[in-house]
Amino acid sequence: MMPVSMVGRARELAELDRAWSTVVAGRRPAPTVAVITGGAGVGKSLLISAALDAFAPRPAVVLSGTARVHSPAPYDWLAAVLSGRDTTRLDLPPDALAWLAQHPTAPRERYAPGALLRLAVRTVRLLVGAGPAVLLVEDLHALDPASLNLIGELATATELPALLVVATRPAAEALAPDLAVRALSRLCGVRGAVRQHLGPLRPADVAEVLTQVYGGPPLPARLVTAVWRRTGGNPYALTELLAAHSGQGPESLLWPAPAPRAEMPSRAAESGPVEAELTGREIEVLGCLVAGMSNKQAAKALGISVRTVTVHVSNLLRKTGSSSRTEVALWAVRHRLATPAPVDG
Numbered sequence: 001m002m003p004v005s006m007v008g009r010a011r012e013l014a015e016l017d018r019a020w021s022t023v024v025a026g027r028r029p030a031p032t033v034a035v036i037t038g039g040a041g042v043g044k045s046l047l048i049s050a051a052l053d054a055f056a057p058r059p060a061v062v063l064s065g066t067a068r069v070h071s072p073a074p075y076d077w078l079a080a081v082l083s084g085r086d087t088t089r090l091d092l093p094p095d096a097l098a099w100l101a102q103h104p105t106a107p108r109e110r111y112a113p114g115a116l117l118r119l120a121v122r123t124v125r126l127l128v129g130a131g132p133a134v135l136l137v138e139d140l141h142a143l144d145p146a147s148l149n150l151i152g153e154l155a156t157a158t159e160l161p162a163l164l165v166v167a168t169r170p171a172a173e174a175l176a177p178d179l180a181v182r183a184l185s186r187l188c189g190v191r192g193a194v195r196q197h198l199g200p201l202r203p204a205d206v207a208e209v210l211t212q213v214y215g216g217p218p219l220p221a222r223l224v225t226a227v228w229r230r231t232g233g234n235p236y237a238l239t240e241l242l243a244a245h246s247g248q249g250p251e252s253l254l255w256p257a258p259a260p261r262a263e264m265p266s267r268a269a270e271s272g273p274v275e276a277e278l279t280g281r282e283i284e285v286l287g288c289l290v291a292g293m294s295n296k297q298a299a300k301a302l303g304i305s306v307r308t309v310t311v312h313v314s315n316l317l318r319k320t321g322s323s324s325r326t327e328v329a330l331w332a333v334r335h336r337l338a339t340p341a342p343v344d345g
């Protein structure tokens with residue numbers, strides 16, 4: 001099947017481009033932070049790579065890392081960044097560098113945690129140099145606590161000419177949900193932080209993908225709607241559906257579904273049992289709180305007024321018996337309440 005080019009997300013691309021301009025202009029004393037949340041397969045990684053491709057001028061440095069192993073080791077993000085990179089010229093103690101790079105011969109237990117954190121920040125500073133740089137953190141939800149701490153430090157590091165882009169699934173899916181909630185709140189609290197919560201594709205976006213794949217005149221609305229419903233507008237599910245029916249005509253997309261993938265819970269299952277009887281809107285607002293958004297950011301993401309968000313938040317506090325936003329977010333995590341994405345448009 002032909003690879004499909006990105007549809008929708010124009011607003012998000014433009015916003016990331018503006019964030020990059022602030023870095024290039026050197027207007028900010030600390031990095032510009034962009035946090036992109038969304039469920040599995042919603043298109044976080046594709047959005048980021050499309051945004052990076054369009055950045056002008058090109059970043060002088062891109063440091064990109066993700067959790068690489070099933071049980072992440074300390075500073076896994078940095079180890080991924082260092083992997084395969086020539087670090088011989090960096091002015092750092094070789095032992096420390098070996099440790100941070102998770103080199104198998106690295107001496108164990110030589111550095112106090114605080115000292116390692118400072119060395120990790122210094123390593124990033126040396127790699128960024130005069131910038132402008134992009135620091136890309138993929139899948140924050142799967143990262144180890146030391147990496148989360150490092151990312152938080154970098155977000156507020158002075159004179160680091162960089163755009164810090166973080167992609168994450170909702171904190172409820174994190175290895176350490178409580179830590180992920182805290183890390184996200186810290187990142188989102190940085191002044192001028194850009195917050196994007198990716199929702200499913202709209203039917204018009206699905207129609208565009210289908211046209212890319214099948215060519216010819218636009219497909220009947222009935223078919224587009226059926227495909228949109230079947231996939232919940234999730235681009236990954238759409239890609240899978242298209243792959244399962246490749247070589248057949250578009251009508252085949254309506255044939256009985258292939259067995260669903262275990263890792264893609266249906267939206268019905270996601271919104272799961274709710275002990276506290278939350279409304280759909282409250283669950284959406286809760287998702288925003290778990291993602292560390294402010295009321296203003298949640299209002300923007302959901303397309304409702306800040307005042308309405310405030311009302312939902314106070315209802316959430318009451319219904320869950322919580323005394324703060326963080327407590328509500330942790331409540332959601334404990335109840336493994338996933339966060340259905342707000343539907344745009």
Ligand SMILES: Nc1ncnc2c1ncn2[C@@H]1O[C@H](COP(=O)(O)OP(=O)(O)OP(=O)(O)O)[C@@H](O)[C@H]1O
Nearest residue numbers: 005006007039040041042043044045046235236239
């Ligand atoms: N806007 C889009 N238009 C067309 N295809 C898309 C779009 N977004 C994502 N896709 C396709 O859907 C699939 C999943 O996207 P991607 O890997 O970016 O999701 P993700 O949010 O990063 O998922 P994960 O949480 O698993 O990291 C990819 O094959 C990607 O090419």
Ligand SMILES: [Mg+2]
Nearest residue numbers: 044045138167
């Ligand atoms: Mg991804």
